[in-house]
Amino acid sequence: MDRWSIVFACALTLGCSQESADELFTKGEAATHQDATYPEAKIYLNEFLERFPDDPRADLALQALARVLLNQGESEASIARYEELIRRFPTSRYADQAQFMIGYIYDLDGKYEQARTAYQKVVNGYPGSELVDDAQACIANLGKPPDAWFPPDSTTADSVQRR
Numbered sequence: 001m002d003r004w005s006i007v008f009a010c011a012l013t014l015g016c017s018q019e020s021a022d023e024l025f026t027k028g029e030a031a032t033h034q035d036a037t038y039p040e041a042k043i044y045l046n047e048f049l050e051r052f053p054d055d056p057r058a059d060l061a062l063q064a065l066a067r068v069l070l071n072q073g074e075s076e077a078s079i080a081r082y083e084e085l086i087r088r089f090p091t092s093r094y095a096d097q098a099q100f101m102i103g104y105i106y107d108l109d110g111k112y113e114q115a116r117t118a119y120q121k122v123v124n125g126y127p128g129s130e131l132v133d134d135a136q137a138c139i140a141n142l143g144k145p146p147d148a149w150f151p152p153d154s155t156t157a158d159s160v161q162r163r
Contacts, residue, residue, distance in 0.1 A: 021055050024048035032064045041068050059085055059092040066101065075105050096126035100135055112142045 019027075028044030031037035045065040049058060066081035082098040082105075089095060103118030115138070122135035141149045 019047075021048060021052040021057075024051070025055070025057050025061060028061065029064055032068050035071070038068050038072055041065070059089040059094050062088075063094045063098060066098070070101070070105060075109055079105055096122060096129040096131050099125065100129075100131045103135065103138060107138060107142060110143075115142060 024044050025048050028041050028048055031041035031044060042065065045061050045068075048055070048061050049065070052058070055061075062081050062085040066078045066085070069075075069078035069081060079102050082102050085092060085098045086095050092098075099118060099122045103115045103122065106112070106115035106118055119135040119139045122129060123132050123139075126132065137149070
């Protein structure tokens with residue numbers, strides 16, 4: 001962490017201690033929309049989750065924080081927050097997405113067996129989810145580059161012209 005990040009973190013921490021759940025959540029969520037404000041988002045959302053763990057928006061805060069951590073290259077911390085979301089809020093509307101993202105992160109990191117297990121949990125644990133088909137496609141294509149996921153379509157104009 002550079003000097004300005006430390007100063008910024010200290011200033012935010014001192015200011016955060018007096019802020020309401022609404023203020024912390026709103027500021028934290030707003031800061032998730034730009035790379036430059038990710039450090040601020042982490043501070044506000046962590047403070048929100050620490051001080052207001054039972055707030056009805058805690059699942060959304062966990063999801064937003066996990067996304068920020070992933071975007072900053074903090075895979076393990078991101079997975080931990082997604083796992084916390086699933087553990088604390090198993091019926092959350094974000095639980096299936098969190099489980100899928102765990103698989104996605106493992107997949108990105110080349111941890112294919114862990115990715116397969118995580119994706120399979122989407123299929124088994126959330127059978128009505130819109131992400132089931134995506135999870136199945138990801139399982140079928142683990143380790144393959146995206147352009148190898150689908151065979152060339154023999155009905156495309158390129159294929160027809162080559163004949």
